[in-house]
Amino acid sequence: MREPSHHAMTPSRQVCRSLDEEHRALLEMLGRVEQALVRGTAADLARLVGPLQHHLEHEVGRHFDFEEQQLFPLMADAGDGDMAALLTEEHGHIRAVVAELAPLARAATAEALAPPAATLLKQLLLELLERQVSHIQKETMALLPLLDDLLDEETDRRLAFEYAAG
Amino acid sequence: MKPPQRRLAGAFLAGAGSRLLPASLPWRFFGAAAVFHVLAWLALLAGAADWPAWQGGLGWPLAALHLVTLGTLLCSAIGASLQLLPVATRQPVRSQRLMAALGWIYVPGVAVLTLGMGRAEPHWVAAGAVAVLGALAVYGTLLGLNLKGAHGMPGVVLHGWGAMAALLLLAFSAVALVALWLGRPLLDAAAARGLHLLAAAFGVMGLLAFGLSYVLLPMFALSPVPDERRQLASGAAAIAAIALAMVAAFGVAPTALRLAAIAAGTLALALHLQLMRRTLASGMRRDFGRALVLMRIGWGSLALALGLALALVLGAPAAIFGRLFGIAVVGGWLLSFLFGVLQRILPFLAAMHAARGQKRPPTPSALTLDRALAWHLRCHVAALLALAAATAAGAAALATAAALAGLAGALSFGVFFVVLMQRLRQAREGGKPGAALN
Numbered sequence: 054m055r056e057p058s059h060h061a062m063t064p065s066r067q068v069c070r071s072l073d074e075e076h077r078a079l080l081e082m083l084g085r086v087e088q089a090l091v092r093g094t095a096a097d098l099a100r101l102v103g104p105l106q107h108h109l110e111h112e113v114g115r116h117f118d119f120e121e122q123q124l125f126p127l128m129a130d131a132g133d134g135d136m137a138a139l140l141t142e143e144h145g146h147i148r149a150v151v152a153e154l155a156p157l158a159r160a161a162t163a164e165a166l167a168p169p170a171a172t173l174l175k176q177l178l179l180e181l182l183e184r185q186v187s188h189i190q191k192e193t194m195a196l197l198p199l200l201d202d203l204l205d206e207e208t209d210r211r212l213a214f215e216y217a218a219g
Numbered sequence: 220m221k222p223p224q225r226r227l228a229g230a231f232l233a234g235a236g237s238r239l240l241p242a243s244l245p246w247r248f249f250g251a252a253a254v255f256h257v258l259a260w261l262a263l264l265a266g267a268a269d270w271p272a273w274q275g276g277l278g279w280p281l282a283a284l285h286l287v288t289l290g291t292l293l294c295s296a297i298g299a300s301l302q303l304l305p306v307a308t309r310q311p312v313r314s315q316r317l318m319a320a321l322g323w324i325y326v327p328g329v330a331v332l333t334l335g336m337g338r339a340e341p342h343w344v345a346a347g348a349v350a351v352l353g354a355l356a357v358y359g360t361l362l363g364l365n366l367k368g369a370h371g372m373p374g375v376v377l378h379g380w381g382a383m384a385a386l387l388l389l390a391f392s393a394v395a396l397v398a399l400w401l402g403r404p405l406l407d408a409a410a411a412r413g414l415h416l417l418a419a420a421f422g423v424m425g426l427l428a429f430g431l432s433y434v435l436l437p438m439f440a441l442s443p444v445p446d447e448r449r450q451l452a453s454g455a456a457a458i459a460a461i462a463l464a465m466v467a468a469f470g471v472a473p474t475a476l477r478l479a480a481i482a483a484g485t486l487a488l489a490l491h492l493q494l495m496r497r498t499l500a501s502g503m504r505r506d507f508g509r510a511l512v513l514m515r516i517g518w519g520s521l522a523l524a525l526g527l528a529l530a531l532v533l534g535a536p537a538a539i540f541g542r543l544f545g546i547a548v549v550g551g552w553l554l555s556f557l558f559g560v561l562q563r564i565l566p567f568l569a570a571m572h573a574a575r576g577q578k579r580p581p582t583p584s585a586l587t588l589d590r591a592l593a594w595h596l597r598c599h600v601a602a603l604l605a606l607a608a609a610t611a612a613g614a615a616a617l618a619t620a621a622a623l624a625g626l627a628g629a630l631s632f633g634v635f636f637v638v639l640m641q642r643l644r645q646a647r648e649g650g651k652p653g654a655a656l657n
Contacts, residue, residue, distance in 0.1 A: 080503065146578075
């Protein structure tokens with residue numbers, strides 16, 4: 054019998070596929086950061102922190118804003134308001150970590166950090182990793198399948214276009 | 220609207236927040252389970268000299284066994300199912316007063332029952348059994364109400380009903396055994412003991428472990444809910460295996476029915492493991508560390524137990540193989556699996572409790588003392604191996620070594636639990652738990 058793969062969870066709507074691809078890209082990036090934190094050198098970590106910070110500042114903000122403004126209201130209307138509220142709350146927690154991480158990440162790309170700052174950077178990266186994984190877990194298992202069921206083709210096309218343009 | 224199965228695990232995560240019980244309710248069961256775990260190994264230490272010759276009668280080895288089964292396994296299962304089943308079956312949380320009363324009756328009941336077993340005082344055992352059975356009647360009622368109104372997750376619900384039926388048989392066989400010790404036999408001793416082992420280990424705990432896996436593993440691995448037809452097939456095969464073995468315990472075609480039970484049990488395990496393997500293979504997080512190691516030890520031990528059961532049916536010496544079977548089932552399968560689950564769900568639930576009213580609540584790992592769990596795993600494995608060796612060799616010294624290793628592991632798990640509670644309290648008071656202590 055054929056072994057199911059990640060595709061068992063691949064959504065069918067365009068907008069969901071875009072979000073899913075971004076989730077997977079971020080998970081991959083965070084996975085590399087985790088490897089560098091566990092087994093890599095300070096230089097390995099410094100190389101990854103810059104692109105991660107850029108991604109967090111530009112892509113994650115856009116991704117969160119789109120979900121909060123366009124998708125979570127649909128979720129609440131479908132009777133999953135608890136989940137929408139929980140995901141919004143988690144966005145707040147992740148934004149708070151990203152804000153605390155930003156100055157350290159910028160400094161780390163410019164020069165080697167002194168021990169207390171380097172320790173704090175590692176702690177924040179691990180916290181970000183744990184929060185993002187748990188958050189993506191909920192979105193992959195609740196938000197994306199719900200949208201797959203809820204959206205008609207026209208709404209899906211409109212939302213996908215808006216997201217790509219935003 | 221009924222959510223499709225593939226997003227039930229996600230709905231579970233969301234519902235876990237809105238259906239969170241007050242912390243004191245589930246945590247009293249988890250805390251009691253951690254304490255009973257320590258007491259179980261202390262009881263074995265007290266009865267280590269009797270271990271090689273023990274044949275299942277009153278004494279400290281029997282107390283140790285029940286501190287594990289009623290004290291650690293069932294106490295944790297009550298806490299976990301009271302919290303998780305309403306979320307999984309999308310049911311409202313029912314009477315919290317009953318849940319609180321359940322804890323107040325059950326925990327002292329287990330203490331009196333096991334003390335009576337250790338000191339060989341049948342009247343204490345009877346008094347403890349009345350309290351425990353009364354509490355289990357309350358638990359069964361809450362569980363039954365929940366299952367009756369369940370929406371979705373038919374595989375989990377089937378396992379839940381199986382566990383409920385087994386709970387009734389567990390109560391009946393417990394009454395028969397206590398009556399036997401009080402000198403008023405209701406059933407043949409071997410039949411009562413066989414029924415009790417099957418109802419407790421495989422019926423109540425085993426079915427709950429299989430059923431809750433279909434909720435918990437997808438949540439840990441970030442994977443879709445396993446195929447429900449196969450969940451139902453595995454559950455039906457497991458229930459058939461237990462029923463066949465129970466009939467055999469009453470002397471009806473024992474060899475044929477036991478062989479059929481082992482075959483059905485093997486089929487149930489094979490289907491269950493296939494579902495678990497697929498869950499892990501399709502998950503976005505395939506390795507969840509030490510917890511998965513413990514779960515794998517649990518599954519391997521169940522396979523070993525089925526092999527030992529076959530050897531017993533084919534004529535292997537019951538004195539040694541029977542007890543090795545018991546160690547594989549209770550220690551290897553159920554206890555290992557339970558601790559694998561607990562070390563994931565306790566920090567998860569604690570983080571959810573800590574999140575209430577917090578701007579940036581702690582993460583589960585910030586609440587976890589990882590070193591304590593590493594020590595627990597080493598000691599747990601060493602204790603089980605030493606206990607198996609003590610049984611095979613008939614050596615009391617090895618039983619003492621097993622008890623000491625188990626005690627060290629139980630204390631390590633206790634430290635993990637205490638630190639978790641301290642960090643939860645700290646987080647709720649607005650402080651930041653010390654992740655650096657990990």
